[in-house]
Each structure stands twice: as structure tokens, then as C-alpha cells.
Amino acid sequence: MKLRNLVLSLVATTIAIVPFAVTQAQDTKEQFFPALVYRTGPYAAGGSGFWGGMEDYMALMNLRDGGVNGVMLKWEECETAYNSDRGVECYERLKNQGERGATVVHPLSTGITYRLIERATTDKIPLISMGYGRTDASNGKIFPWVFPLITNYWSQNTAKIKYIGMQEGGMENLKGKKIANLHHDSSYGKETRPVLEKQAEMYGFEIRHYPVAHPGLDQKAAWLDISRRYKPDWVILRGWGVMNPTALKEAARTGFSADRIVGVWWSGAEEDVIPAGKAADGYVAAGFHPSGSDFPLIQEILDIVHGAGKGNISPQRVGTIYYNRGIVAGIVTVEAMRTAQAKFGNIVLSGEEMRWGLENLSISAERIAELGADGLMAPLSISCADHEGGGPVKFSRWDAASKQWVEVTDWIPTDKSIVNSMIMDSSMAYASEKGIDPRSGMSMGSDCG
Amino acid sequence: MFYREVGQYKSSYRADQAIFPITNDRIGVMLILIVAFVVPPLSGNQYIMGPILTQLLVFGLAALGLNLLTGYAGQVSLGSGGFMAVGAFGCYNLVLRLPEIPIFIDFILAGLMAAAVGILFGIPSLRIKGFYLAVATLASQFFLLWIFDHVGWFTNYDPAGVASAPTTTLFGSLAEEGGVLGFLAPINVLVSGPNATPEAKYILTLSVVVVLALLAKNLVRGMTGRAWMAIRDFDIAAEIIGIRPLRTKLLAFAISSFYCGVAGALYVFTYVGNADTEAFDLIRSFTILFMIIIGGLGSIMGSFLGAAFIVLLPPFLNILASHFGEGTLSGATLANLELIIFGGSIVFILAVEPQGIARMWQIAKEKLRQWPFPY
Numbered sequence: 001m002k003l004r005n006l007v008l009s010l011v012a013t014t015i016a017i018v019p020f021a022v023t024q025a026q027d028t029k030e031q032f033f034p035a036l037v038y039r040t041g042p043y044a045a046g047g048s049g050f051w052g053g054m055e056d057y058m059a060l061m062n063l064r065d066g067g068v069n070g071v072m073l074k075w076e077e078c079e080t081a082y083n084s085d086r087g088v089e090c091y092e093r094l095k096n097q098g099e100r101g102a103t104v105v106h107p108l109s110t111g112i113t114y115r116l117i118e119r120a121t122t123d124k125i126p127l128i129s130m131g132y133g134r135t136d137a138s139n140g141k142i143f144p145w146v147f148p149l150i151t152n153y154w155s156q157n158t159a160k161i162k163y164i165g166m167q168e169g170g171m172e173n174l175k176g177k178k179i180a181n182l183h184h185d186s187s188y189g190k191e192t193r194p195v196l197e198k199q200a201e202m203y204g205f206e207i208r209h210y211p212v213a214h215p216g217l218d219q220k221a222a223w224l225d226i227s228r229r230y231k232p233d234w235v236i237l238r239g240w241g242v243m244n245p246t247a248l249k250e251a252a253r254t255g256f257s258a259d260r261i262v263g264v265w266w267s268g269a270e271e272d273v274i275p276a277g278k279a280a281d282g283y284v285a286a287g288f289h290p291s292g293s294d295f296p297l298i299q300e301i302l303d304i305v306h307g308a309g310k311g312n313i314s315p316q317r318v319g320t321i322y323y324n325r326g327i328v329a330g331i332v333t334v335e336a337m338r339t340a341q342a343k344f345g346n347i348v349l350s351g352e353e354m355r356w357g358l359e360n361l362s363i364s365a366e367r368i369a370e371l372g373a374d375g376l377m378a379p380l381s382i383s384c385a386d387h388e389g390g391g392p393v394k395f396s397r398w399d400a401a402s403k404q405w406v407e408v409t410d411w412i413p414t415d416k417s418i419v420n421s422m423i424m425d426s427s428m429a430y431a432s433e434k435g436i437d438p439r440s441g442m443s444m445g446s447d448c449g
Numbered sequence: 450m451f452y453r454e455v456g457q458y459k460s461s462y463r464a465d466q467a468i469f470p471i472t473n474d475r476i477g478v479m480l481i482l483i484v485a486f487v488v489p490p491l492s493g494n495q496y497i498m499g500p501i502l503t504q505l506l507v508f509g510l511a512a513l514g515l516n517l518l519t520g521y522a523g524q525v526s527l528g529s530g531g532f533m534a535v536g537a538f539g540c541y542n543l544v545l546r547l548p549e550i551p552i553f554i555d556f557i558l559a560g561l562m563a564a565a566v567g568i569l570f571g572i573p574s575l576r577i578k579g580f581y582l583a584v585a586t587l588a589s590q591f592f593l594l595w596i597f598d599h600v601g602w603f604t605n606y607d608p609a610g611v612a613s614a615p616t617t618t619l620f621g622s623l624a625e626e627g628g629v630l631g632f633l634a635p636i637n638v639l640v641s642g643p644n645a646t647p648e649a650k651y652i653l654t655l656s657v658v659v660v661l662a663l664l665a666k667n668l669v670r671g672m673t674g675r676a677w678m679a680i681r682d683f684d685i686a687a688e689i690i691g692i693r694p695l696r697t698k699l700l701a702f703a704i705s706s707f708y709c710g711v712a713g714a715l716y717v718f719t720y721v722g723n724a725d726t727e728a729f730d731l732i733r734s735f736t737i738l739f740m741i742i743i744g745g746l747g748s749i750m751g752s753f754l755g756a757a758f759i760v761l762l763p764p765f766l767n768i769l770a771s772h773f774g775e776g777t778l779s780g781a782t783l784a785n786l787e788l789i790i791f792g793g794s795i796v797f798i799l800a801v802e803p804q805g806i807a808r809m810w811q812i813a814k815e816k817l818r819q820w821p822f823p824y
Contacts, residue, residue: 039784048781079767079784084728088721089500089764096496111727114611118643118722134609185598186727187609194608211598214730312780426608433605435616 029067029348030074031337032098033058036090036107041081042215043241045271046322050108051077052313053326054333059305059312061334068337069346074098080112082241087112088119095123100350104128104333104358110188113146121145125351126358130329131156131265131288135191135419136426138388140359141438143427147358149332150380150391151288151414153264154195154422158415159393160262160286161199164234166409175204180226182219182247183238185211188266192238195422202418208232216243219250227254237263237285244272245280252279259284262395268405269321273398281400284408286393289328289377291405293319296372298327321405328377331368336361359384378411384439390416452817468666485655490648498651501761503720506658507712509756512740513665513749514708519738520747521669522701523681524574525582528589529709529737531570534729535563535593536710537717538603541612544641544718545605548615548622552640556657556714563710564703566593571702575695578684590734594726604725613723616642619653641718650719657715661708666749668704677701678747709737743798745807754806758798766790 035055038047058073067073076097078090087107095102104126107113113133120127121144129137130149137146151159164179165171181196183189193209200207208230210222216239226235235256239247244267248258259282263272268285293302298319306315317323340349340357349357361382368374380389392411399406431438452473459465469475489498515529540559543550550558570589574582597603597610604612618624619640624633639645640653668674676697679687688694717724736759744755770783778786802809 037780037784039781040788051780076771077780078771079763079787085500085504085721086763089504092496092500093764093768110609111725114609114723114725115721118613122643136608187611187725190609214727433615434613 029071030098031068031071031103031348032094032101033073033075033333034090034094034097034102034105035075035077036080036087036094036105036109036112037077038080038082038108040079041083041241042243043082045269046241046266047080047082047108048313049269049271049317049320049322050326050329052311052317053323053328054106054330055312055326056301056305056318056323057327057330057334059310060301063304063308063310064300068334069341071337071341071346071348073334080109082109082111084109084111084115088115091116091119095125099348101125103337103349103351103354106130106329106333107133110134110191111186114187117143117146123351124355126355128329128333128358130332131325132188135195136423136430138386138423139427140384140387141427142431142436143387144439145355147382147387149358149382149387150328150377150389151393152388152419153191154419155388155390155414155416156264156286156288156393157192157195158199158418159412160236160264161203162412162415163284163286163395163409164262165203168233171203177205177234178230178232179205179207180210180230180232180235181207181238182210182212182222182226182235184216184240184243185213186240188240189238192264194426195419196236198418198422212239212243212247215241217246219243219246223247223250223254223256227251227256233260235261237261237267239263239267239272243267245275248273248276248280248283252276258282259397262286265321265325265393268396270403270405271320271322273400274403278400280398283398284395285398285405286395287321287405288391288393289321289324290375290394290396290407291319291321291324295374295376297376298324300372301327324376327373331363331371331373331377332361332380335363335367358382359387390414452814452820454818466670468663468670482659486652489651493648495647498647499720501764503651503654503715505753505757505760506654507715507720508737508740508760509753510658510661510715511709511712511737512744512752512756513662514705514712515737516741516744516746516748516752517665517669517677517708518701518705520741520745520751521674521681522677522698522705524571524698524701525579525738526586526702526705527583527731527734527738528567528570528586528593529705530729530731530734531589531591531593532563532567532706532709533713533716533733534597534726535566535706536560536713537724537729538597538612538713539563539710540714541614541717542603542605544615544617548617551621551624552617552619552653552718553657554621556711559714560707560711563713564707567702567706567709568699571699571706574698574702587731590731594729597726609725611723611725612717614641614718616644617718619649641722643722654715654719657711661711662749662753665708669749673697673700739795741805743795743805745805748805748807750810751805751807754810758794758806762791762794763787 035051037051061068062072078094080087080090102125106128107116110132113129116127126145128147128149133148135152135154137143138148138152165174196207212219237247261283263285265287268287273280305311336357339360340353344353363380365379378391382389392413394411395409396405397408454471457472518524518526536559539562540555543555543558573585577585604610618637620633620637624630624637626634638649640649676692679692680697740755740759741752743758745751766787
């Protein structure tokens with residue numbers, strides 16, 4: 001009996017699903033965005049916050065303006081749980097949906113970005129890895145379809161060393177200092193090791209790497225070694241998800257002061273510090289955008305999107321770091337779409353047309369103010385060769401009493417002199433291994449010099 | 450009615466010992482194989498061929514490898530991820546540095562490398578058993594991944610430690626136009642790299658898996674498999690009747706690792722296209738162990754059924770959720786519901802049939818044989 005029920009229910013579900021597998025034809029113009037989200041697992045705070053912001057921004061476009069120049073924004077979620085295999089599965093599932101296929105993909109994971117670079121290149125779908133992903137993909141001549149927008153990992157790292165230098169009273173004082181790089185043992189975590197070693201050589205400081213295995217709950221040995229034996233002047237926390245509060249708690253337990261720890265922007269959200277309680281007080285983290293919900297744009301989202309009960313995240317989390325990152329991603333994506341529409345007309349764009357929009361994207365300070373996001377992001381300009389844009393970095397200190405990030409620096413520009421040559425070397429090595437001819441002149445299109 | 454062996458008489462030992470002694474089974478398996486080789490490539494659906502079927506085949510093969518060791522020879526191992534990594538990085542380096550070798554030879558060589566490493570890490574099995582052995586095999590997991598992480602040569606000094614499959618043809622560079630084996634050029638299709646068609650990747654994976662599964666089936670029916678099962682069921686008795694534990698156990702480790710190694714190589718070359726050590730971490734080893742427990746220990750088919758359950762159920766639930774859930778529940782609730790249902794169905798299957806899905810399938814066949822009568 002039981003078996004029969006099981007078989008019958010399986011058959012019933014299959015029959016129920018089949019009609020849904022067929023994509024229905026649509027009358028309205030809809031631009032399709034796959035949402036590779038993760039709402040479960042140790043990194044759920046990042047995935048749900050980012051996509052909450054991004055989806056809220058797209059919902060604002062639909063509700064307030066009736067889409068972008070008449071083209072509605074449509075998205076479908078696919079849960080990856082930050083797992084690379086499932087990321088590939090989600091990408092393949094969603095890439096052909098919508099009228100002209102997926103427009104852009106935000107993998108929201110360095111691991112998934114690596115898995116998708118070649119696939120997206122073959123499928124001609126731009127891959128936006130905003131503030132993460134493969135650093136040398138900033139070279140648009142070698143990676144035509146990958147956009148590590150705003151600031152890549154190596155650039156961020158130069159700003160971080162600059163910040164540490166400022167605290168030490170000048171870059172020359174870095175000589176002989178010891179820095180520990182506590183990193184998540186993944187492609188994300190390992191990404192900055194080469195640039196740190198290069199900078200250590202340049203400025204004469206010592207660097208030691210401490211990899212922490214996923215998910216990062218066990219750091220006792222690493223922190224004992226850092227606090228008792230190595231005794232560095234600074235610790236760079238390159239954590240992710242639950243690894244961050246664990247690191248701050250372990251630091252406090254072993255007596256390492258939180259104000260000597262500098263986090264990257266994937267270690268600098270409210271969800272990373274609140275669980276650590278007092279141990280996080282004074283901890284400083286980088287960011288390419290601040291937190292806060294006082295921006296007119298975010299107030300408008302609260303009003304129009306959340307007011308209509310169409311919010312994609314609980315209203316308490318609106319204005320947090322991850323949420324605002326999603327908003328910035330939404331702005332960048334929609335502005336690129338507008339740029340492409342200006343050339344190709346107000347149609348549903350293909351991946352190729354969207355890439356043109358990204359490569360000619362320019363968001364000025366006036367445009368940011370016009371969007372109601374003054375101070376939320378720095379002006380950005382992308383070209384065919386430069387897929388990053390070289391955005392500056394801001395540092396904020398966590399105040400555990402008021403539970404707020406307090407900005408401690410202005411925008412600190414990154415050091416392109418270090419990063420550019422490294423990107424060139426690394427991407428050319430990739431090109432020669434893969435037999436890729438760099439795009440140049442005519443092959444980059446008439447608008448790409 | 451359609452599944453009844455009445456009237457099928459065997460007139461030779463050969464016929465009696467066939468892999469599928471019942472004609473209906475034989476026809477069924479042939480049909481499944483024909484469908485598997487023909488229908489997905491004809492449909493041209495990349496999603497079905499890539500992340501669904503290729504992934505299923507790759508992990509089914511890895512589970513089959515572990516099943517030979519754990520299900521047949523009774524040696525619990527948590528090192529499958531590590532052995533997959535040996536195959537993956539081994540094959541990557543072979544293709545990168547010796548492009549002349551045809552890819553299927555590379556798979557075999559990568560499997561042999563994994564087998565050699567497997568023998569090394571199988572040595573403790575001569576002294577320790579059960580859970581203790583499982584813990585001892587963890588060493589391979591940590592040690593191997595550490596090596597691949599820290600010795601840059603294995604990933605060709607990639608800064609992020611990612612081995613990305615080079616563009617490869619079926620017969621290697623010698624069979625290209627103008628090469629020594631140039632006459633093979635017309636059928637020398639691309640099978641890995643971004644420009645290889647999903648069809649080619651899928652067919653290659655399927656062929657490798659079918660050949661290896663057939664080999665495994667024959668292996669466990671013969672002398673080797675019987676020796677493994679004797680060791681599994683009562684090792685002292687097995688030794689007394691003349692089975693050498695050293696050779697038998699190490700052979701099980703070697704062959705199991707060979708299968709895992711080939712699965713790792715397929716993972717990099719025909720499924721994802723690239724991999725770093727994250728892809729072969731401890732969670733992977735556990736997942737493969739769960740596949741064979743759910744699918745059925747000591748069953749070739751169970752390995753694939755278990756892999757199908759673990760690999761396909763989450764996306765299936767996710768697709769269900771995205772179609773039925775829109776506008777009803779929040780995304781977060783749906784994502785967590787998916788985990789709850791997945792976990793619940795594992796408990797359900799193991800509670801209803803502790804011997805796994807393969808046993809369920811067997812019971813279903815028994816019932817079908819007598820159908821429509823209850824006895």
C-alpha cells in the first residue's frame with residue numbers, strides 16, 4: 001500500500017509539473033534577470049540581504065515608473081545555497097528564460113563566478129561580479145563578458161593597506177610591521193594573497209596567511225597562533241558569513257584588540273558584527289558604499305514598494321550593508337540597461353546589447369543625486385578595456401553600543417599603479433593558457449577604441 | 450503481466466549466469482540505454498543534458514566507486530572527495546602538459562593515479578575497522594586537498610587555485626588535421642572546454658559511465674566481488690577459506706579510488722569545466738556516502754538511484770517552489786521549506802526501507818512479477 005501511494009504521488013506531481021515546464025508567451029515587454037540567491041546555509045545573511053535590495057530596486061522601477069522606459073523588469077529566484085554546483089545548475093536553468101534570455105547574471109559568489117566565466121562567455125551573457133569574483137577579469141580585452149564592477153579585490157586591498165598606513169602615520173612606517181591575513185579558505189579568500197605579497201615586498205611589511213576552512217566556525221588554533229605567537233600589528237579579516245563574528249569573538253577571547261582588525265567588505269555587515277556583541281566594538285571594515293536608510297531613494301522604496309506590501313525583505317533589514325549593496329547593484333544594472341536602450345531602442349535587450357550598455361556605462365555624481373542616492377555610491381565609468389571602474393573605498397568603524405557603522409574615512413582611492421600591472425600579467429597568462437586573442441581596435445566595436 | 454519470466458528456460462550455464470537473466474530486464478536495460486544515448490542529445494536541451502544528467506552520471510560514478518568499497522568490501526571511507534580530487538587534478542595536468550594523449554586514456558590514467566593514492570590510504574584498513582577506519586580515511590581527505598591547495602604546480606599556478614579544463618578533443622592533439630593520427634580528424638570532436646557542445650560532453654560522460662558500470666557489475670559477480678563480500682560479512686572466516694585480506698582490501702581501495710578518480714576527472718572536463726579544492730571537500734565525501742546509504746549499500750543500481758535522489762531532489766523542489774510559490778510564501782520560507790522536505794524525505798526513505806531505494810525497486814519488481822495477484 002505504502003509503495004503504491006508513493007508511486008501514485010510521484011506520478012501525480014510529475015503530471016502537475018509538466019504544464020509549468022512550458023514557458024508561457026508574454027504580451028508585455030519584460031527584461032529577464034536570473035536571481036542566483038542563497039537564503040539558506042551559513043552565508044544566508046549575505047544572499048538574502050543583497051537580493052532583497054536588488055529586487056526591491058527592480059520592484060521600485062516597475063511600480064513607480066512602469067518599468068525602465070516601458071520595459072518591465074522580471075526576475076526568478078533560484079536557490080544556490082552558495083554551492084558552486086547548484087550555482088551552475090541555476091545558471092543553466094535560467095539562462096534561456098525570458099524573451100531574449102537572461103540579460104545579466106549576478107552570481108553573488110566568487111566560487112560560482114569562476115564556474116560561470118567560460119559558460120557566460122560562450123552564451124554571450126554579461127556576468128557582473130560587483131565587488132567580488134575573479135580580479136584579473138577587470139581586463140575587458142581578455143574577459144569581454146565579465147564585469148567585476150566598482151572595485152575588485154586587489155584594488156580594495158590596496159585601499160586597505162593605505163588605510164593601515166594612514167593609521168601608522170605614513171606608508172613608510174609600514175616597514176617591519178607584521179600583518180596577518182585571516183582568510184576564508186576558498187577562491188574568494190585566496191584571491192588577495194598575490195597582491196598582499198606584492199605589497200609586502202613594496203612596503204617592507206611581513207605578511208602571513210591564515211586560511212580558515214568553510215564555514216569558519218573553528219578558528220581557535222588560528223587565533224591562538226595569531227595572538228600568542230605571531231603577534232601581528234594588524235589583522236586583515238577576509239571572512240564570509242558566520243566566519244566573521246566567530247573571528248571577532250575568538251580575537252576578543254585571545255586578547256587581540258578589535259580596533260587592530262580591518263575587515264574586507266564581505267566581513268563588514270551588521271550580520272557580521274551584531275552576533276559578536278561587544279567583541280566587535282571598534283572593528284573597522286571596508287566598503288564601496290555605506291549603510292543607512294536615510295537616502296531619498298531608500299525612503300522611496302520603503303514608501304512605494306514596502307508600503308504596497310511588495311517588499312522582498314523584512315523592513316527592519318532595509319538600509320543594512322548587504323541591502324544597500326543590492327541597491328547599488330540594482331542601480332548599476334538598470335543604468336547599464338538605460339545606456340543600452342539609448343542605443344538600441346526601448347526594447348527587451350539581449351545579452352550582447354546589455355554588454356554594450358555596461359561597457360559604455362557612466363554614472364556621474366549628478367546622476368547619482370538625481371536617483372536619490374547621493375553618498376550611496378561613488379561615480380562610476382566603465383570602458384571596453386576597463387571592466388572595473390576603479391571605485392574608491394570607504395572605511396567604517398562598528399559602534400557596538402549604538403549598533404551602527406560610523407564612517408571613519410572619506411573615499412580612499414585605490415592604487416591602480418600596483419593593481420593594473422598585476423591584472424595585465426595575470427590576465428595575459430590566462431589568455432595564453434586558453435589561447436585567447438585580446439580584443440583590440442575594430443574587434444571591440446566601433447564605440448570601443 | 451508485462452514483467453513475468455514464465456516460459457523463459459535456460460539451457461546453458463552461460464545463459465543462466467547472464468547479467469540480466471530475465472529477457473524483460475534485458476530489453477528494459479537496452480531500452481533505457483538507447484533512450485539515454487539518443488533522446489537527450491536530440492532534444493538539444495542543455496539544462497537536461499548538463500546540470501541534470503551529466504551531474505547525475507558523474508556523482509553516480511563516484512557513488513558506485515564508494516559502493517564497491519563500502520557496500521561490497523565493507524570498508525567505510527570518508528576519502529572519496531580526496532580521491533576525486535586526485536583524478537580531477539591528475540587529469541587536468543595530463544591534458545595540460547601532454548595534449549597528445551586522447552582524453553579517454555587520460556581518464557584511465559587519472560583513475561590509475563587515484564588508485565595508487567587509494568592503495569596508500571587503504572593500508573590502515575588492514576589494522577582498523579568500521580568507524581575507526583572512516584576516521585583514518587579522513588586523513589586522505591585533508592592531506593590531499595592541502596597538497597592541491599598549497600602546491601601551485603597542480604593548478605598551473607592559478608592565483609585562485611582553480612584548475613580550468615583546457616579545450617580538448619576526443620583523440621588528442623595527434624589526431625588533429627596533419628597530425629600522425631590525422632585520419633581521425635573528422636571524428637575528433639571537442640569534448641571539453643567552453644566550445645565543446647553539451648551533446649559531446651554528455652555522450653562521452655555517458656559512455657565512460659556505462660562502460661565502468663558494466664565492468665563493476667561483472668567485477669562484483671566474479672571472484673573479486675565474492676572475496677570482497679566474504680571479507681565484508683566475516684573477515685576471519687574469509688581468511689580461513691583462503692581469501693587474503695591484504696590483497697582483497699587493497700584491491701577494493703584501488704578499484705574504488707579508480708572509479709572516484711574518473712568521476713573527479715569527468716567533473717572537471719565534461720560537467721563543470723573547472724574546479725578548485727572546494728569542489729572536493731569533506732562535505733562532498735559525506736554526500737557520496739549518503740548517496741550509497743540512501744540508494745542501497747551493495748548495489749550498482751543503488752549508487753545511481755542514491756545519486757539521483759541527492760543531486761536531483763533539491764533542484765526539483767526548487768523548481769516546484771518557484772512555480773507554485775510565487776506570490777504565496779516568501780522566498781526565504783520556500784528555501785527553508787525545501788531543506789525541510791529534502792531532510793524529511795531522507796528520513797522517510799530510510800524509515801520505510803533501511804536498505805535504500807534499490808531495495809524498494811527490488812520489492813516493486815517482485816510485486817510486478819505477481820501482478821495482478823497478491824501472492
